[in-house]
Amino acid sequence: MTIVILMREGVQRDKLSVAARILKKGGLVAFPTETVYGLGADALNESAVRRIFEAKGRPADNPLIVHIAEVEWLEKLAKEVPEKAWKLAEKFWPGPLTIVLPARDTVPRTTTGGLDTVALRMPAHPIALELIRLSNVPVAAPSANISGRPSPTSADHVIEDFYGKIDCIVDGGETPIGVESTVIDLTSEVPLLLRPGGLPVEEIKKVIGEIIIHPAVKGEKVDIPRSPGMKYKHYSPNAQVIVVEGNREKVREKIDELVEEYRKKGFKVGVMATEEHDADEFFYLGGSVEEVARNLFKALRELDRRGVDLIIAEGVEESGLGMAVMNRLRKAAGYRVVKV
Numbered sequence: 001m002t003i004v005i006l007m008r009e010g011v012q013r014d015k016l017s018v019a020a021r022i023l024k025k026g027g028l029v030a031f032p033t034e035t036v037y038g039l040g041a042d043a044l045n046e047s048a049v050r051r052i053f054e055a056k057g058r059p060a061d062n063p064l065i066v067h068i069a070e071v072e073w074l075e076k077l078a079k080e081v082p083e084k085a086w087k088l089a090e091k092f093w094p095g096p097l098t099i100v101l102p103a104r105d106t107v108p109r110t111t112t113g114g115l116d117t118v119a120l121r122m123p124a125h126p127i128a129l130e131l132i133r134l135s136n137v138p139v140a141a142p143s144a145n146i147s148g149r150p151s152p153t154s155a156d157h158v159i160e161d162f163y164g165k166i167d168c169i170v171d172g173g174e175t176p177i178g179v180e181s182t183v184i185d186l187t188s189e190v191p192l193l194l195r196p197g198g199l200p201v202e203e204i205k206k207v208i209g210e211i212i213i214h215p216a217v218k219g220e221k222v223d224i225p226r227s228p229g230m231k232y233k234h235y236s237p238n239a240q241v242i243v244v245e246g247n248r249e250k251v252r253e254k255i256d257e258l259v260e261e262y263r264k265k266g267f268k269v270g271v272m273a274t275e276e277h278d279a280d281e282f283f284y285l286g287g288s289v290e291e292v293a294r295n296l297f298k299a300l301r302e303l304d305r306r307g308v309d310l311i312i313a314e315g316v317e318e319s320g321l322g323m324a325v326m327n328r329l330r331k332a333a334g335y336r337v338v339k340v
Contacts, residue, residue, distance in 0.1 A: 001164070002159075002162070002163050002164055002165070002166055002167065002168065002169060003018065003019075003022075003167065003168045003169070004155070004159070004163075004168075004169045004171060005018065005019060005168065005169070005170045005171065006171050007127060007170055007171060007172050008171065008172060008173040010126065011126050011127055011130045013130065013134070016127065016130055016131055016134055016170070017134055018168070019031065019131055019134075019135075019168050019170050020131055020134035020135040021135075022167045022168050023040060023041065023042055023131070023135040023137060023139065024042065024135050024136070024137060026041070026042060026045050026047060026048040026051075027041070027048070027166075027167035027168065028040065028041055028048070028051055028052065028055060028166040028167050028168070029041075029131070029166070029167060029168040029169075029170065030144040030152075030155075030158045030162060030166060030168070030169045030170065031127060031128055031131055031141075031169075031170040031172070032125050032127055032128065032155070032170065032171075032172035032173070032175055033067075033123040033124075033125045033128045033141075033175065034095070034096060034123060034124040034125045034128075034175060034176050034177050034198070035096050035123075035175060035177045035178070035179060035180050035181050035197065035198050036143045036144075036151040036152055036153055036175055036177075036178065036179070036180055036297070037143065037144040037145075037151075037152040037153070037154070037155065037157065037158050037175065038067065038123075038128070038139075038141030038142065038143060038144055039052055039055065039056065039141055039142060039143070039144035039145075039158075039162070039166065040067070040131075040139040040140065040141040041139070041140055041141075042135070042137040042138075042139065042140070043064070043066045043077075043107065043108075043111050043137065043138040043139060043140035044106065044107065044108065044111075044137060044138060045108075045137075046108040046110045046111075049064065049108060049110045049111050049140050050110055052064065052140065052141075052142065053110075055162065055165055055166055056142065056145070056146060056147045057146060057147045057148075058142065058147040059147070060110075060113065060114070061113045061114055062113050062142075062147075063111075063112050063113030063115055063117075063119055064111050064112075064113070064119070064140040064141070064142050065098050065119045065120070065121055065140070065141065065142065065181070065183075066107070066111065066118055066119060066120050066121075066138045066139065066140050066141075067120075067121055067122070067123055067128065067132055067138065067139045067140075067141050068120060068121070068122050068132065068138050068139075069122065069129050069132035069133045070122075071089050071090075071093060071122065073120075073138060074086075074089065074101070074120060076104070076106075076138075077103065077104055077106070077107055077118055077120060077138060078101035078102060078103065078104060078118060078120065079101070079102040079103065079104050080101065080102050081101060082101075082186055084186055084191065084208045085099050085101060085186050087207055087208060088184070088186075088204065088207060088208060089122070091207050092199060092203075092204075092207075093121070093122040094122045094123055094124035094129060095122070095123075095124045095198075095199060096121075096123075096124070096177055096180075096181040096182060096197055096198030096199045097121060097181055097182050097184065097197075097199045097204070098119050098120065098121040098181045098182065098183040098184070098195075098197075099119070099120050099121065099184055099186055100117050100118070100119045100120075100183065100184065100185040100186060100187060100194065101117060101118060101120065101186055101187065102116060102117055102118075102187060103115070103116055103117055103118035104118075111140050117185070117187055119183060121181055125172070125175075127170060127172045131170070143180060144157075144158045144161070144162065144169075145157065145158075145161050146161045146162075148234060148235075148236055149161065149235075149236065149237075150235050150236070150237055150297040150300040150301050150304075150332065151179075151180060151235060151297045152297070153174055153175045153178050153294070153297050153298055154173070154174045154175070154298070155169055155170075155171035155172070155173075157297075157298075157301060160301075174294075174298075175294075176294065177198040177293060177294065178198075178293045178294035178295065178296055178297060178298075179197055179198055179293045179296065179297075179321070179324045179325065179328055180195070180197045180198065180324075181195075181197045181198055181199070182195065182196055182197035182198060182199040182200075182201065182204070182324070183195040183197065184204060184211070185214075190210055190211070190212050191204075191208060191210070191211045191212070192211070192212050192213075192214055193211050193212065193213045193214060193217060194214050194216070194217075195217065195327070196217060196323040196324040196327050197324045198293075198321070198324065200319075200320040200321055200323070200324075201213070201323065202319070202320060217323075217327060219330060219331075219335050234328075234331045234332070235297065235300070235328050235331050235332040236300075236331070236332050236334070237300040237301065237303065237304040237311065237332065238304050239270065239303060239304055239308050239309055239310055239311045240309065240310050240311070240336070241300075241310075241311045241312075241313060241329075241332050241333035241334070241336065242258065242310065242311070242312050242313070242333060242336050242337075242338060243313045243314075243315050243326075243329045243330060243332075243333045243336065243337045243338070244258070244312060244313070244314060244315060244337075244338045244340065245314075245315025245316075245326070245337060245338070245339055245340070246315070246339050246340035247340060250340040251314055251315065251340055252273075252275060252277075252314075253340075254338060254340045255271060255273060255277055255312050255314060256277060256278070258312050258338070259271065259277060259278065259279045259312060262309075262310050262312075263280070267308075267309040267310045268280045268281070268307060268308045268309045268310070269281075269308060269309070269310050269311075269312065270282070270283065270303035270306065270308035270310065270311045270312070271283070271311070271312045271313075271314075272285055272299040272300070272303065272311060272312075272313045272314065273285060273312075273313070273314035274286065274287060274292065274314060274316075275314075279312070280308060281303055281306045281308050283295070283299040283302055283303055285299060285314070289316055289317070289320060289321045289322050289325065290321060292316055292325055293321050293324065293325050296325060296328060296329070297328075299313075300332060313329050313332075313333070315329065315337075
């Protein structure tokens with residue numbers, strides 16, 4: 001039995017306290033953040049955290065992000081908090097930024113994927129923040145989807161993957177950003193970008209200076225993932241995906257060419273783009289990179305629902321939020337990319 005709590009008109013503490021009690025007792029609660037929906041459990045309760053991995057079908061070495069409600073919790077969960085971490089927290093928390101720091105022994109290695117580091121963030125969504133405060137526990141919460149599937153940006157997506165399998169779903173409507181948080185590792189001398197996300201790396205550089213981009217961001221394989229989204233198949237619909245990137249006009253022409261080519265092969269073809277195309281199914285991503293990010297996972301799920309065999313996706317410029325969009329698109333496509 002999964003309890004679904006409708007909360008689209010803002011925070012209702014009496015309703016949310018039901019979900020908070022479930023978390024405190026070791027249950028699983030899906031809830032909205034400003035990025036995507038998270039599947040939460042008490043981060044310090046090892047058996048509860050194991051339930052996340054079991055429900056998602058998630059590999060045990062794929063670390064979880066721990067969500068907190070107060071900046072002071074940093075010192076309770078991290079062994080060392082460098083000055084750069086405090087600067088980032090002051091500037092960007094609550095918000096879509098995750099900071100990786102050395103973990104205290106109190107944080108179960110189940111939560112950290114076996115690593116000696118812990119990934120921490122303070123979500124900006126009022127429902128997420130109040131849920132953490134009411135439960136009074138740090139909440140480990142990866143995206144609330146079956147492992148490998150497109151991330152959920154609405155409660156309907158969570159219901160599709162988890163109804164009857166978890167204890168509670170808090171329906172707070174659609175998430176405003178639509179891609180996961182940016183992950184920065186501060187355990188080395190020069191900060192390392194492990195995953196681009198809802199906070200553009202350009203904004204982070206303004207606060208802490210130089211940042212090295214991990215090769216995994218561009219698709220290089222890693223043996224030990226230090227952050228979600230680094231090693232395993234992610235964001236993939238059932239349909240095959242091809243990403244077309246490059247000059248805008250040439251991208252448009254190439255998409256039309258690929259639609260025709262694959263239709264002749266008997267494929268039902270879907271297109272997700274910022275301009276309309278003549279395909280079997282079409283999903284308009286929006287006119288700005290913010291809209292594209294917000295609609296990205298919804299488009300992948302919706303075109304799957306419409307039964308397409310192939311999704312052709314238009315790439316965007318890889319700056320600002322575009323870096324996160326392209327990271328997700330390329331992973332969804334298994335790096336089947338056509339450059340024009």
